[in-house]
Structure formats: C-alpha cells, structure tokens
Amino acid sequence: MTGTTTEPSTPTAQPLPQFAAGPVGLVLAGQALVLSLASPRYGFHRDELYFLAAGKRLDWGYVDQPPLTPLLARAGAAVFGDSPAGVRALATVAALVTVALVALVARELGGGRSAQTLAAGAAALSSFVLVVGHMLGTATFDLLVWVAIGLLAMRLLRTGDGRWWLPIGAVAGAGLANKWLLLMLLSALGIAVLVTGPRQVFRSAWLPAGVVIAAALAAPVVWWQAAHGWPLLTVASGISSDDGAENRVLFVPLQLVYLSPVLVPVWLAGMVRLWRDPRLRWARALVVAYFVVCVELLVLGGKPYYSIPLLVLLMAAGAEPTVRWLARGRRAARRGLAGGLAVIGTAMSVVVALPVLPPDGLDPVLAMNKEQGEQVGWPEFTATVAGVWRRIPAPQQATAVILTRNYGQAGAIERYGPELGLPQPYSGHMSYADWGPPPDSHTGPVVLVGATTMAGLGDCRVAAEHDNGLGLDNDEQGTVITLCDTVTQPWSQLWPQLRHFY
Structure with missing residues (x-):
C-alpha cells in the first residue's frame, strides 16, 4: 500500500446516499427464507446442546463464555420452541441485522443503491455469515457486535461527533457479555486511529462517558470471571497451546476462503479504496485495524475466523469500486463473468455452510466445515x-x-x-x-x-x-x-x- 499516514483534516458530516431499503429488503427476505428452511434440517449442534444446558443454569458467566448466548438459547427455546428451528430463530434474526448493517456500512462510505445491495447480497451469501447465521453460537452475535461497532466507529470518524462514543460504549458493553474477543477489535481500532487519525476523536468529552457505559454493562461478567479465577483466560490459553501452531499455519489461506474465494477481489478493492481515496482518509483506520487484529491472532495463536468480521466490513467498502468496475468498458462481458462467479461462489457457500446434502453424503464437506457433522x-x-x-x-x-x-x-x-x-x-x-x-x-x-x-x-x-x-x-x-x-x-x-x- 502507498500513501502517507498524516492526520486527516477535521471530519465533517457529509450528506449520505439514500438507503436502498427496497433492494436490501429483498436480500433480507431471501436470507430469512433460506435460513428458516435450513434451520430444521439435521439437528442440534453440540454447542447448541451445551448452550441449552447452560441456559437452564443461568449465571453471570461460565468457564468458557460470558452469559449472553446461553440466555438467548433459553429465550429462543421458550419463545419459538425447544427444537433446532426454535433455538436458531434468534440466530436468523442476528444474521438479518448483520446484513442490514453491512449495507449501512457501504452507505456510510458513500456507496449508492447498487453498492449497498451488492454489499448486502455478498454478506448474506458468504460462507461465514451463512454458517454463523444457521446455528446459534457465540460467533453469531460476535459478528453482529463487530459489524455494529464498525458502523458506529465509521460514523464517529466521518462526522467527528463525539456523541457516537455513547452507543459504541453500549454495544461494546453488551458485546463483552457474549465474547471477550471484542477486546481485540477495540484495541485494534484504537491503535489504528492513533496511527492514521483522525485522532481528535480521542479528545472528545464523550469518550469517558462511553467507557463508563461499557464498563458498567460488562462489570457483572468481569466480576464473575475474577471471582472464579479467570477461567476464560485458562480456556483461551488452552486453545493457543493446543491449536496455536495449526492456526498460524492456516491463518492466511483461511482468510481467503472463509467468506468465499470469489469475494477476495471485493474486500481487496475495499482496502485499496480506503487507503487511496482522499475523500475516505478518515476511514483508513479500518484497514490498519484488520492487520492489527491479524498480528494479535498470529501472536496469540487464535483461530483464523476471529478476524473475519473485519473482512466483512472491508468487503462493504469494496462494493462501490466493484459496481464501478462492472459499469466500465465491456459491461456485458464483465457482468457475465461476475454473474458466473457469483453463482459458483453461492453454490459453494450454501453446500459448505448449510445442511442441504443428505447426512450420509457430508464427509467431503467436513474438511471445510466440520460443524456440519456435529449436527x-x-x-x-x-x-x-x-x-x-x-x-x-x-x-x-x-x-x-x-x-x-x-x-x-x-x-x-x-x-x-x-x-x-x-x-x-x-x-x-x-x-x-x-x-x-x-x-x-x-x-x-x-x-x-x-x-x-x-x-x-x-x-x-x-x-x-x-x-x-x-x-x-x-x-x-x-x-x-x-x-x-x-x-x-x-x-x-x-x-x-x-x-x-x-
């Protein structure tokens, strides 16, 4: 990447394109239909069975997770039925909200109707979003929280309005009740803004208020972990020692396939756009934050999918240049190529992520997504x-x-x-x-x-x-x-x- 990292000029609130409610709504309707049809197939995942058991024994924490996902598993079973479809109803809702937020990220970065629709469709049909949207898990709500904080951070950086620290703090506090991986995102964004700017957002009087909100919401969960000897850190250390070497070796290849190989050019275009477009200098922190998280994961031996929510955000940034590319030159040929790749990518994502094959034909899929077999x-x-x-x-x-x-x-x-x-x-x-x-x-x-x-x-x-x-x-x-x-x-x-x- 080229370009300087000097402090951007003071952000100002610029008018945004109109939200593409109609086409994005159609994407969400299709996503809801696909996930709802997939939910009853096969059966519970082993983690869902564990969440249901934990939900019967509600507490402020568990040795391997905060309390939010078990609470939602219990709520889903109570409201929608004690069945895979019932428990997964809230996972479907979380996936729908996530995709809607991805479209809003594209809009925040100046993307028009076509870019917003492309961003929503690409997210909805990506392998990772389909996997976490199909099953109830901590990753389901972690993705939602990371995308929400990404959107709020973009709004803060674009406008310079410090009041956005308040919803950032609220979402962060709620997110820490689900998964402490969020600390990686918060630290990475903080480092990235210090490196690329606009640093004046840290001088806002609203920042301490946002920190207080986050701390207040997370306090019961932190207290429980402290009172029980920080078992979450023990579990994380075990993941690093048991799987750390394999995670490091596979890290880069899995970054290319977790969303879809077809979508790699889109999120790469997003990186280049944010770094080179002078109108989006305020958003460069998103690129740096991704690489900071990657470094953190490589050092700690964390699982490669932990960084994928940031790639979802970069994919939203790449929607606008992708739309422009499709409209240039030999439009028919480019759109034909893109359409063919989209069909191939969608088919791959659906087969890998969703229970569409007969159970006795799953063995080839397990190499890419072993969670299918655990259902x-x-x-x-x-x-x-x-x-x-x-x-x-x-x-x-x-x-x-x-x-x-x-x-x-x-x-x-x-x-x-x-x-x-x-x-x-x-x-x-x-x-x-x-x-x-x-x-x-x-x-x-x-x-x-x-x-x-x-x-x-x-x-x-x-x-x-x-x-x-x-x-x-x-x-x-x-x-x-x-x-x-x-x-x-x-x-x-x-x-x-x-x-x-x-």
Missing part, C-alpha cells in the same frame, strides 16, 4: 448410551451415574435422555464440572462415555461403540461407552481431578 446423530448417540444404561439391574440404577468426556455428549443426554429413561448426566468438561459432582451416595455402577477406564472407577469393560448408522466421520462416530461396576472414591474427592477445559 447429526445426537438422538441416536443418546440411544446407544441408553442401551448400556438398561444393562444395569433396575435396583442399582438409583445409585448409578452417567459420566461423559465432553459437554456435547452430556448436553445430548440431558436433552434426549429423559424420554429414554436416562438420569441427569455428569461431566468434568467446561462448566459441566461446576454443575457436579454426583452425590457421594451414588456409588455405582457408572456408564462412562468416551473412555475405556478412569481413575476412581473399578471393573470397567467396554459395553458399546457408537455408530451413527450413516458412516459419517464426525467427532462421536466410534465413541466407546464403558460400564464400570464401582466407584472407589467418593465423588466429592474424585471430582476435582475430573475437571478439564480441552
């Missing part, structure tokens, strides 16, 4: 566990325990087990460890899910191996279920050794 087979998995449970003589079932290796297994048994006569499961994984241990009076037998033996249990033998019946190589295919006759220590003494975060 298949949980009722059958629970039935396999129930088959082992029924081997326990009825008089012994009152003191028997189901103990799982991970929260997905426990969440599935908690959701589907009661109709099969299964009791509440236990697990030492993530926040399930806080919801145990079993009573000391439960001295065995133990149905051990996901392991062949464990310290504190005696006389164990493999009783079953789960087969989803589809040949689908997801995480639980081949999981062993072991039946152990006794517990050799009281659960209250054994439990601290069973807690694990990975």
